[in-house]
Amino acid sequence: MKRPSILWPLVCLAACSGPEAPDAAVCRDVITRLCQTSFCPGVSEQIRPGLDCDATLLERTGCGAEDFTFSTPSRERFLSCREPLLNQGISTETPPACTDTLRFLAGCEDVTDFFQGVQP
Numbered sequence: 001m002k003r004p005s006i007l008w009p010l011v012c013l014a015a016c017s018g019p020e021a022p023d024a025a026v027c028r029d030v031i032t033r034l035c036q037t038s039f040c041p042g043v044s045e046q047i048r049p050g051l052d053c054d055a056t057l058l059e060r061t062g063c064g065a066e067d068f069t070f071s072t073p074s075r076e077r078f079l080s081c082r083e084p085l086l087n088q089g090i091s092t093e094t095p096p097a098c099t100d101t102l103r104f105l106a107g108c109e110d111v112t113d114f115f116q117g118v119q120p
Helices: 003-015 023-036 043-047 053-061 075-086 098-107 109-116
Strands: none
Touching: 023 053, 023 075, 043 098, 043 109, 053 109, 075 098, 075 109, 098 109
């Protein structure tokens, strides 16, 4: 009965394989998570979401364009910073905790600047 335990790592690896999400999709995912927590104390002041958070951040960052690609911050930096926003799960149906969003904003000032529209 050792076969199932040997196959388990292979099943996990197969489930995680596939093409990377496009940069635009990754950026829009973070925008969704930031906007879900824009009511949290300290978040709105940092991202300045406007009346329509999603539309404001999409326009400000350029992430609404299908051909959007990361430059500064890099994709790797963006993905690394995004980790606290995924603590509640990878689905956007469950928003991040306020503390996780604040940790994201405080720990990645360059990414926060990106969402504020600050050019490097």
